[in-house]
Amino acid sequence: MKVTGDQALVKKINKSIVLHTIRKHSPISRAKVSEMTGLNKATVSNLVAELCNEQLVTEAGPGISSGGRKPLILHFNSMAGSVVGIELGVKQITAVLCDLGGGILEEIHRPLDNHQLPHVLGEMKGMIASLIATAPNTPYGIVGIGAGVPGMVDENGVVLFAPNLGWEMVELRALLEKEFGVPVTVDNEANAGAQGELNFGVARDIRHLLYISAGAGIGSGIIIGGELYKGARGYAGETGHMSIEADGQPCSCGNRGCWELYASEKTYDQPDLHLPARTTPELVRYAEIGQEDALRHFNVMGEALGIGLTNVINSFNPELIVIGGTLSVARDWLIEPLQRVVAERTLPYHKQQLQIIFSELGSRGAMIGAAFAAVMHFLGDTRVTL
Incomplete structure (x- = not known):
């Protein structure tokens, strides 16, 4: 053509x-x-x-x-305007006000224990309005809002399916644009996290990257040749729902044995476990003092993370894997079993020069990446693809 x-x-x-x-x-x-x-x-x-x-x-x-x-x-001129980046998690909502260069001007967090759309939308609107009220006076003002959500999102900003929230066909972009009157971008939170790492984190100038968002669930942002890969219809990266146990536990997505059932914060809810706490920050505090159940559980989770990573490494042959999300604070206890399993199971040529690191942006990566998507929408990125 x-x-x-x-x-x-x-x-x-x-x-x-x-x-x-x-x-x-x-x-x-x-x-x-x-x-x-x-x-x-x-x-x-x-x-x-x-x-x-x-x-x-x-x-x-x-x-x-x-x-x-x-x-x-x-x-x-990073202060020509500002943007809001918001990440909708399963257990909390986090949001930042950023300048056009990705610098954080304000940050707020709210816990989330009700996934009903009216409640969540009300919380998101309140947080965004609060950040907009603190925005500095700039030539262009608030130029956009970027949102990262734990689910499948289409090109129109519709959340098609978010099993961990119980959402289907939620027109999130349209709802937020109607409320605030500025352009809104909506993407899967792992895609947003990949963009955050690629532009502001440890993955700058990396051409082939896998960003693993590990927290209440697991998702992947895939960078191939320096570009975000979304697949034929935009839904690539749902690696948390690949089976690692053929006859495993049932998952909210309708599948069985999904990776995130064994390697995410969902493992804390298993009734037969004798954990001293049920959140990652609390378990980290117990691990720091050598509590055996916390140490044992992080070791099992690290091994399960390694099994899933082996599958994506053998599939995509990345040069770098960055693990972000709320589980990144448990790096010291996850990294050894994770790397051991990858070393044992990954094809030899795939692991040559491969690096696996934990995000320096931590749980902020997705909302910074969401804010960056809003910046790019404002600035434009006109290219011709042959």
Whole structure:
């Protein structure tokens, strides 16, 4: 198929390239932007002038001279606007107000023990409104809201199926846009977490990444060739519902033996266990003082995480796996059994140069990634795919 574009489209693409080059690499000179993008200096100067007029880029200087006049240095104006990122979890809702560069300005948390839509929507609206009220005065104000949810989401922001919430066909984007009058992006929380790690965490510049969101359930954000992979209809990454036990426990999704039944916080609810606590932070405190039941349970969970990871490693051959979500605080007790199982079971060529690390963003990764999706919707990312 032939792809054609007029001069206006070419300019739009080039402007997007220049803006995102400055966003990623500022402070940066015009000459460096020209070198990195392959655009000639005159084109870069004209596009930078437009971006400065739009208050998305600022100039400061002078920079270091290589022999001639000292150049002015370009900065991405992260305070041109702000966004709200919110993660809807099974046990809590967390939300942040961010600048356009991903910097956290405010953060709030609320527990969640009622999954009925009116209650959850009321809580989300209250948290978003509270953050908007604290937003600084900026040229563009609140430019968008990004939400990460534990379920399957379509391209229209409809939550098709969220088994851990008991939701089906919830038009979340439309409901929030009607309330706040700004663009809303909605995605699976693991996809949001992958974007958070790729842009602000330990996975920057990684081309082939698996982000594992481990908490009340398990989901995966898959980055292939530097791009988020969503599958044919946008639902890829539901690895928490792959079977690791053929005749295992029944799951709320309708399957049996799902990975998240053995490697997530769902394991705490098993009645035959003698755990000293039923939440990850509390179990971590017991593990820190050497309580045997807590240590034993984290070891079993780590092994189960390793079994599931072996399957996704053999399937996707990533260069990096980042484990985030609320279970990331238990890293010290999960990492050894997890890595031992992966070493024993993974195909030898797949584990060469593979790194498995826990997120430095921790449980914040998904809401930061959701906020980033709202930023990108505002800034635009115009490209041509052949």
